[in-house]
Amino acid sequence: xxxxxxxxxxxxxxxxxTELRGLxxxxxxxxxxxxxxxxKGLDMWCAQFGWTPTQFEYxxxxxxxxxxxxxxxxxxxxxxxxxxVSHWVWGGAATTPEGNPQLLDEAERVWPLYRDAASSVxxxxxxxxxxDSDSFPDELGKYAVPNPEVRRREKRPxxxxxxxxxxxxGVLASLTVTPAxxxxxxxxxxxxxxxxxxxxxLMKDGRR
Numbered sequence: 001x002x003x004x005x006x007x008x009x010x011x012x013x014x015x016x017x018t019e020l021r022g023l024x025x026x027x028x029x030x031x032x033x034x035x036x037x038x039x040k041g042l043d044m045w046c047a048q049f050g051w052t053p054t055q056f057e058y059x060x061x062x063x064x065x066x067x068x069x070x071x072x073x074x075x076x077x078x079x080x081x082x083x084x085v086s087h088w089v090w091g092g093a094a095t096t097p098e099g100n101p102q103l104l105d106e107a108e109r110v111w112p113l114y115r116d117a118a119s120s121v122x123x124x125x126x127x128x129x130x131x132d133s134d135s136f137p138d139e140l141g142k143y144a145v146p147n148p149e150v151r152r153r154e155k156r157p158x159x160x161x162x163x164x165x166x167x168x169x170g171v172l173a174s175l176t177v178t179p180a181x182x183x184x185x186x187x188x189x190x191x192x193x194x195x196x197x198x199x200x201x202l203m204k205d206g207r208r
Contacts, residue, residue: 154185
C-alpha cells in the first residue's frame with residue numbers, strides 16, 4: 001500500500017497524458033532494481049528520471065517535473081525490488097449509499113476521457129473492458145486479477161484497460177477504476193478511485 005499523500009482527485013485527462021509522456025525515456029529495469037536509501041544517492045537516482053523524492057517511509061513517493069505524484073511500491077515496505085509505480089488520477093465519493101449509483105455513473109462517464117488520453121500516448125490498449133466482461137483476462141503480468149466471483153460481486157475493478165509498453169519489453173501499464181467496498185452493493189456510502197499502474201509483466205520464458 002502507498003503511504004499517505006493528498007490524492008489528486010481531479011487530475012485532468014490532459015495532465016494524465018502529460019505524465020505518461022514524461023515517462024517515455026525511463027529505464028524501467030533500473031526502476032525495478034530499486035533506489036538507494038535516502039540521502040544524496042537517492043536524490044541522484046531520482047534525478048535521472050526527472051523525479052524529486054517527497055516521502056520515503058516504507059515506500060518512496062516522488063514528484064515528477066510535470067507535477068504528478070507517484071508511488072514506488074516495494075514488497076513488505078522494503079526498497080527493492082520495486083513492484084510497481086502508481087499514480088492516483090481521479091476520484092469521487094458519495095455522501096450516502098443512495099448516491100452510489102450516480103457515483104458509478106460518473107465513473108462510467110469520465111472513463112473514456114482518461115482511457116483515450118492514455119491511449120494518445122501509449123497506443124490502443126491490449127484490452128479494455130468492464131467488471132462484467134466475459135473476456136476479462138485471467139492475468140495481467142504481475143497485477144493481481146480478482147477471481148471472477150469477487151470481481152462480479154464487488155464490481156472491482158469497475159473498468160480496466162492495459163497496455164504493453166512499446167520499446168519496454170515486459171512492462172505493462174494499467175488504468176483502473178476501483179470502487180471501495182460497500183459501493184457496489186449499497187451497504188455504505190461509496191467511493192471510487194482511478195489509478196494508473198506501471199509494473200513488470202512476464203517475459204515469454206516466464207521471467208520478470
